Amino acid sequence: MEIKSLSLRARAVVEGFMSGLHRSPRTGFSTEFTEYRQYSQGDDVRFLDWKVMARTDREFIKKFEDETNLRCTFMVDFSKSMEFGGDDSDVKKSDYGRTLAASLAWFLLQQRDAVGLATFDHDVREFIPPRYRQDQLKTILGRLETQPAGQVTDLCQALNKLASLVGKRGMIVLVSDFLTPIADLERSLNLFSAAGHDVRVVQVLHPRELDFDFEDAAIFEDMESGRSLVLDPGLARESYIEKIKAHNAALDGIFSAQGITSFRVNTTEPMELVLLRFLQQQPAKAVVRQRRSTGRTAA
């Protein structure tokens, strides 16, 4: 409920981010009536209000409100690496990411926006096109609740495929740990940016993935490839932190170059704060484009 009081309404007025809560300045085809105006020659006779004409013997054209909808597609990483959660008591990255996606989906659907979902590991696993339906939330939550069974992540291949699946322009929320080689990532993300999508990236990491806070020597096992490495964390920590910082810096570079809004969250952060941050975040550049009304308006 708290989220309703946030400033999302204000932020998305222009493009109808919060469709249903605010009016579009454009009128068009819609079920909601706005006003009458006098018929002038050249107007589509289909929009004449025959009942008013019969009553008053004057021609009036009905004007309707054109509802603008946000089409938001969540792309959630279902690979094995997302299953990392440090100790058993910690929240797994996958749980965190799925909860985040579900919360946003619920929120957007409540605003009557069309929400879709794509899950991927090295390929696209599921794709639910963005829709506004009564049971869409249920479908999405159902998909998100299934345990990730993916193996290795191949972000680029999955994104390339998704770019062809997501048709109309809209918002893309990409939830992943981005622990994958990023050589081709820029090109893949460019497919979305070029298509006019508002891409927002949420990189979910576990605190231990950031500070490598292990004590005892152990056999470290890669959750995706199964490869194991005998390590003394004390010796490996410095180099690890260095490398992951470089990786994250490279990612940030790619995102800013593409004008992509990115969030780096760790699984210990309270979810509400992250959502607040997400909703408050302005797009990196003006990629929100007005949707052209297809409805005819009377002059």
Add this chain to the structure above:
Amino acid sequence: MSFLTPLYLIGALGLAIPIVLHLLHDRPKNKQAFGSLMFLDKTKPPVDRKRRPTHLLLLLLRCLALLLLVFVFARPFVTVDDPAAAGKRDRQWLTVLLDQSASMQRGDLWIQAKGKVLTALEKLEPDDHFTLYAFDNKSDLLLDVVSWQGSVSEGEVTRLLERLDKPSFGGSNLGQALVFAGEAIQEYETKPDEQPLVKRDILVISDLQKGSRLGDVQGYEWPTGIKVSLDQIGEDDQGNCGIEQVAARTLWAATESVPSFRVSNSSNASTDEFEFVAQSSTDADSLSQKVHVPPGRSRVIELPAEWLGQSINQLSVRGDVANFDNTFYFAQEKQQSVRIVYIGEDSPDDAEGSLFYLRSAFQKTSALNFDVQFISGQSTIPLPKADLYVVGDVVNGKLSTSLNKAVRAGGTALVIVHSGKQTGNMQQWLEAPNLGIDDIKSKDYGLLQSLNLDHPILSVFRDSRYSDFTNLHFWNYRELQNLPDAGVQILAEFDTGPAAWLLGSRGKGRFIVMTSGWKPSDSQLALSTKFIPLLYSVLQPVLESKTQSRQFFVGDQIKLSKFNNGNVAGSVSIIPPGNNDVASIKSGDVFLPDKPGLYTVKGSDWSEIFAVNIIPSESRTEPIPMDQFQRLGLPMNDLEITPELLASDAAEKTEAHRHEYWQWALATMLLFVIIETVLAAKGSRSVEPITGS
């Protein structure tokens, strides 16, 4: 140093286990799953230098403990070379078992056997130990030369063998002879001043016929180091045919049975046609018939009907090569008479009385002739002698006293209590002056309970198939009041409590009292299946003494008390076949017949004939399969002397030392294990446990 069980040394390979485990210990044991290893480089795991010396010590201790365990199992021993024993090493002990059983009477087997004994002597060296046994169903020590003196001792053996002109008629018990010889060697060697000999051989000189009993060797733990050699003679056997009587009949069975005989032919026989001949004592002419018995088979022949009338005492088969077992001596069973006296007022033809059923129960058989007499209880005639008295009514004073005397002298009386009038009789017989008899007035019938089925009289019903007495109803019964405790045993009770059947032992004899009889007005007993077994059970001691078999085997122990209905007093003469060597034997002693034939046992005023035969197993002359000896675990002499055998020999000699070695090794191993445990515990306390990160 040698090892008793060196194969256990392979266990030393187990040393690899602690070494491998120690090496593995250096690797971290815990696993840590991690999202991606793409930012991690391989590092060298740290070595805990403080723990390493403890680890090495632990490894050393574990390896030593394991080595010692292997050492303990391998059982090390040290053979001490004793110069005194070295001189005696070549001494050997030869034990010869000479078969003198009846089957050795065939052909020239006996001469061959004696020759083999002399041949065996050639192997003996001066100072060797030589023992000679002759065996049939028993083993006789003929000669024991502790220190062989060459030709002097040889002459002694030759003279001894010359005296043994013929084998005996006994059955061969090779198993017993082997055990006997083995134990004699063991016993001799356990003497503290005797040094065990290196070579101990038992040589069996025998025809090794299949009938030689080997049962005694089965389950006998054969002493180590004693080897057995078999010297078989008469291998080219032409088979043999034997005759024996078919299993004894139930001597008091009601059905008449004809004596039958089994003629068996050995599997290696060359002929299958025999003549079955019977000879009677009176008629010199013999009766004969042809019998066809294929090799390896046997055939049961009943005495032909026309022969039954003859007093046949000798049966034989003719047609085979060996004659020693062809004759079977047959002492026909004499019909024994059993006298039963009924004292009462019943008529023998009255189906409502007790006597009628008593007479019906005891029917004459081929072995027993029951004579059931009856006298009135008020009769003045003296009480006749009887094996069983049955009292069915009141008995007058004189007769009662006589009966009391007869029972105390060893007789048996079955008393049926019918009325209170018998109180006087019962008081006298059971010596109970306060005894009273009450008639039980009950509308309901009585049933038996608390039957003492362990008592010999009722033990015939002990089987659960026969122990159900609930179908037996008693309409009228009485209760005996104030029964004496001494010498009275309740055999059964009525369900209402009073004693139904009781036994009063008085003097040498016994009174069996029934408080309800078997006549139909009293109970259903006479018509039940329990009646006849019960009466025979009461008579059992008498029947046993009267129906003793008169057939024996050579070597059987014959108890003389069994003859003349058990009435044998003083000494009796036994006249063997041929009427020579009459033996006078006391009645309590046993007689051991040494040859087959018809013997006469003669008392002061009686004489009886019994037959003695060669044991039937002696007729099975085909050779024993040699693998049977191996199966019985006998160490045969054809086996080579293996290092294991030598080791076991040596192990026996140094047993005491060997024990000390393995015990010390075991103690040291335990010490190592304790130190290792303490060190390991200490080490684990000083190191923080590895926790999953």
